[in-house]
Amino acid sequence: MKRFLVIGDSDSLYLENLAGYLMERMDKWELATFTTGDKLLSWLEAGNKPDILLVSGDFPFNRLEELAFGAVRILLSETMEPRGGFKLIKKYQKSETILNEMLLFFAEKKGSAEVLRGNSKTKIAVFYSPAGGCGTSTLALCSAAACAREGMKTLYLNLEEMDSASGLFPGTPGSLSDLFLTLKTKGMNVGIKLAASAGADPESGVYGLNGVESILEYEEIGREEMEQLLGAIRGLADFDAVVVDTSSGFGGRQRGLLEGADLVFTPLHEDERSFVKMKQWLKETHFHEAYNEVFSKMFVVLNQAGAKRGNAAFLEQELFKELKLCTAIAPSPVLADRANLLRSARLYQEVFQPLTAQIRSAGARASQPPAGRGREENGKWN
Template identity: 45%
Template sequence: MVKRTVVLADSDGVYLKRLSDYFMEKAPQLELSIFTDLSMLKQYLQRGRVDILAVDETFADQELAAQSTVAVKIVLSTATDTVDGFETVKKYQKTESLLNDLLLKYAESTGSAEVIRGNSHTKITAFYSPAGGTGKSTLALGMATTCACAGLRTLYLNLEEIDSMDMVLAETPGTLSDLFLALKTKGMNVGIKLASSVRQEPSAGFYYVNGVESISEYGEMEGTDMVRLLETVKSQAEYDVMVLDLSSGFSERTVKILEQTDVIFVPVTAEETAAAKLNRLLNEAAFHENYNALFGKMELVANRMSGKTGETVLRESGLAGRLPCVGVIGNLPVLERKKALLQGKEQLMAVFQPLLARLMNG
């Protein structure tokens, strides 16, 4: 691993010590130096090349701005004002966020995503049903919240063509529209665009990106584009888990997405149409053998049912003999409203533990 040289400079030694301790623990890809004296900093910069220079705004003078040995110069600012010759990062924020912002500025300036690459082996799960109204979006959010609560760095992506997550989740710096544009534009780095687009949900703890600005954009996306997007997330190794919420269709694009998953959770309710549509889909295996591997990754989730009701519905519909059932989820108050769901981490852990165990233990 090629290490990147980072120099932090601030007159506040206590602040620098806190940053440096965190950086050394969490970012082994960085070689760190710190300075509280501006003149000593300038002498140091004459000795060789520095990848990232991050200084307090009182240190950000024109001499540093003109320093040719520094790849990316960043001012740690307490205001929104910009300083000529410097990128700007908010000084007082969570240390994790500050580190991410510094690395992202470097990635954007150099066009290389290497510095923001993690070391996780990303597991991908999708919540999918050929029938609408089965509660898959609620379950997907619950799963993302549970994964984050379990200490897993989690990315939630709603890939429904018509989604309503803007009613639940706050605005993100970028959207799926930005990622789709990056996928279609030669020379644009999708990994960097993703890193600059995500936001962490403050209560639930998972990361996410808002949906497309226009649903017509999905018409321009092919299955291979979606595969590239998912492969980019995996190659960045930044997330332990990626939770996907998919539309109910079975288009070529959806099939390509499902093929990239480790586990597909399929919610089914007591409604006859939900089981009938799922049986109809599974019947396709008789005509298309290539779907066998796909259906082999599917696990039923009996949703909005008691244990006995779930067993009865799955048995009478014939689904019990076709797909394994990973769990039964009742009509729980915590799942009635999506916004309330984001606050119910402790309650969700008990509900989603079987799904989490299935995903992580395979």
């Protein structure tokens, strides 16, 4: 179904440039442009009905609100001063941002994420370790930044109760609290709320959003909500890669994430404690056939950074008959600087290539460790 977008602006050069960009990107829309308010009013008085009306500040607002009743009315504003009956979009910014904000307003009014839907085949990677304290958040953040640097549109979601990535996305439009409220409210579209809440880190390009206002909000979020969230992300089809960072428990929330993911990265330190906990977890889950699917997409990442190096004997061969090894991450001062992880991707991108390669190929072929990585050589793992 064709929809009508109407743009009004007395600056003919600005109008021409913006309209040209939007015509290329909005192939399912009809577009009409006006440089004077009188011509636009005459067009509306003739009975034409726009779906979106996008006008600058020198157009006659009162008449436009009356004649374009039912349309999403948006002001291209230079001052961002509120105007009754009109949404606001900053006029002088990237055309892509104007397009995204405009479609978001339209989706919110219609209650449907259809106009926001992209064409990406979203791959979801969950970082989870039953051992805990193995640098899961560091590896998740670095993987997200490495994916973005490789040209993938990437979303990073921290779903730990105690958010260890707090403050890395301070300027996002919304928060996890907003997303959780949508998950618990019938009739609200989770995809729209995610699109409205997430924002990109200006240096790395990684999308994220602020954490919860209170960790008590997690008490109402379980397996069903996580399945709903991952389903909404896939349905949005806007991100190429989604990196989810979760805590080391194994309640309903973690199960929903692990079962709904395309692949699971399990960081372990090369020490006795990590391997003992991993073996305990495997022993427990052997009683439940439902976990076989999780095992099939699970890859161990040996995180040697910050760990007490244990005896190589702890790399027990029996354990790795069940779990696949993706790669090992060597100690690096870059990885110790949490505040700069997102903007330092060029320094560690090659190291994380085995992880980004797995994310790219998830679901496309039988999962195997990348060639030359995670192979046993002379009784040791490289």
